[in-house]
Amino acid sequence: MQYPIILPTRFQRFRAFVYRVLKWPYLVFALCGYMFIGVIVTLYLNKAPVYKSELELVLPGTGASSSVSIDNVGQVVSQTSAPFSVGGFNPRVNYKEMLLSRGVINLAREKTSLSLMAFGQPKIALTEQTSILAVSITGSSAAQSQAKAWALYQSLQQELDRLRADEVNSRDLSIQGVLADYRVRLNEARANILAFQEGSFLVSQEQFTLLVASLQTIKEKQLYLQAQETNLRDYSFGLSKKLGVSADLAGKAFILQSDVEFRGLLKELDVSTSQLSEFQSRWGEGHPKVAAEQQRYNAARKALLQRSSDIAGPHAANTFSSLDLEMNPKRAQMFADLIDASARREGVEAELVDLERSELQLSDQLKIYARESAVLDRLQREFDLAEAVFTSAAARLEAGKADVFASYPVVQLLTEPSLPTDIHSPIPQLGFAAALVGFIFITSGVTVLCNRRRIIKALLNRS
Structure with a gap:
């Protein structure tokens, strides 16, 4: 039986060619790989340019x-x-x-x-x-x-x-x-x-300190005045013993010396005494002139004693009835020193009495202040503590506002950010290098796959 010869169409020839090619699958894989790499590289090289800015x-x-x-x-x-x-x-x-x-x-x-x-x-x-x-x-x-x-x-x-x-x-x-x-x-x-200050005598601790200082000053002054009073007393006693008079009698002597009538009688007595001595030495005791002068002397002395008794008292009259301080200035100065020392001693004694009274008053006041000072000191410590805590907390708050970099x-x-001058991407050299490397990898892989039997056989023969 004979079949007629039929000429294939163009489509049939293309299909026959495809069937022949598919008999070589590795070649197909290699071609697809080349095409894929080509597409990727083309897309990379044709994308919009990209610039990169850097900062540190x-x-x-x-x-x-x-x-x-x-x-x-x-x-x-x-x-x-x-x-x-x-x-x-x-x-x-x-x-x-x-x-x-x-x-x-x-x-x-x-x-x-x-x-x-x-x-x-x-x-x-x-x-x-x-x-x-x-x-x-x-x-x-x-x-x-x-x-x-x-x-x-x-x-x-x-x-x-x-x-x-x-x-x-x-x-x-x-x-x-x-x-x-x-x-x-x-x-x-x-x-x-x-509230405590309103109901107490003590307002501040300075007041208590000032009171203690005042009391201490008074005590120190008392010691000084006591020593001064002892010194003046010993000086007055020694001077009074030397002169044989007290300060009171020395004062009365100055009173008598300032009296005009006393000084006149004193001069009369001095004249009569002088005249009597002269007459006695000349005529003796029984002469009429001596008797007359004796009566004059007795009358002058009696008047002088009476005047002294009227001004200074009977005791001073016997002591100073014939004393003329103007004729003895040194004795008058010693009398004045005795009076001055006595007066100063009395002034010191009066000041000591006043200081003792002040000391007692301040001591009583100090007892009250001591109790109130303890309470005020406790309240002040509580206030200082509260103030310190509040001020420290406020200061920490302000310091914390300034310390903004603790957590961050x-x-x-x-x-600074750079202004790029070159394109960061795409890079042609990089694309071509990637394509070349891809082609080499795919070709090497396909070649190894195609000759894998020979390679395995050679390895087996060598082993």
Whole structure:
């Protein structure tokens, strides 16, 4: 039986060709692989150019401390530890997560007026053994990438400021409540002192101290005056013994010496005495002139004694009836010294009596002040303690407001965001190199698969 010869159509020839090719599956795999690599490399080289801006941030590694001393109240110490002194966490990792957080990215996106997808995600690299964060971000143009980097840095600073302010506000609220309690205690302590001062003699501790000082001064002055009084008494006694008169009689002698009639009678007595002595030596006792002069002398002496008795008393009259101090100035000076010493001694004695009375009065007052001083001292200590606690808490509050970098250390811009001059992606050299490497890998793989039996057989024969 013979079959007619039929010429195949174009479609049939193409189908026959496909069937022949499919008999070589490795060749098909290699061709598909080449095509895939070509498509990938073409897409990579034809994508929109990308620019990358880079900046570096640094965290200072030292802490800070400050001390505030308040006179008669207390001391406040504010200390900010170094951010790397605590081994439980690394602030660089915290800041890395903050840079990648939704809040910072959204703030930066709003500053650049880009969508979240168009803004993209930054890349952060932490350099070992340093406090540096290397940040990079890409953009469709050099200016856009730099603007995005600046926006990212400013958003980080803004977020840190918000967190610090929130921390300070939260701390303020808690401390304000404590301060309110301290203020109540302080007011109560002050009110107790005022109430005590209104109902007591003692107003302040200075008043008690002044009273003690006054009492001590009085006692010291008493000792001095007692010594002075003893000295004057001994001086008066010795002078009185030498002169044979007391201070009172010495005073009366000066009174007599200042009396005109007494001084006249004294002169009359002196003249009569002189005349009588002369007549007695000339004519004897029985002569009429001697008798007459004797009567004159007796009359003058009697008148002098009477005048002395009238002015100074009978005792002084017998002592000073014939004394003329003007004729003996040294004796008159000793009389004056005796009177002065006696008067000064009496003045010292009067002052001692007054001081003793003052001492008794101050001693009684001191007993009252001592009891009140103990109470006032206790109330003052309570007030000082309340004031110290309140002032220290207030000072810590103010110091805490200044210490805003305790939880969130300061971050500084080490290098400003760069303005890229070259395209970051795509890189033609990289695309061609990747295509070449892909071609080599696919070709090597297909070659090994095609000759796997020979390779296995050769390995077996060698073994």
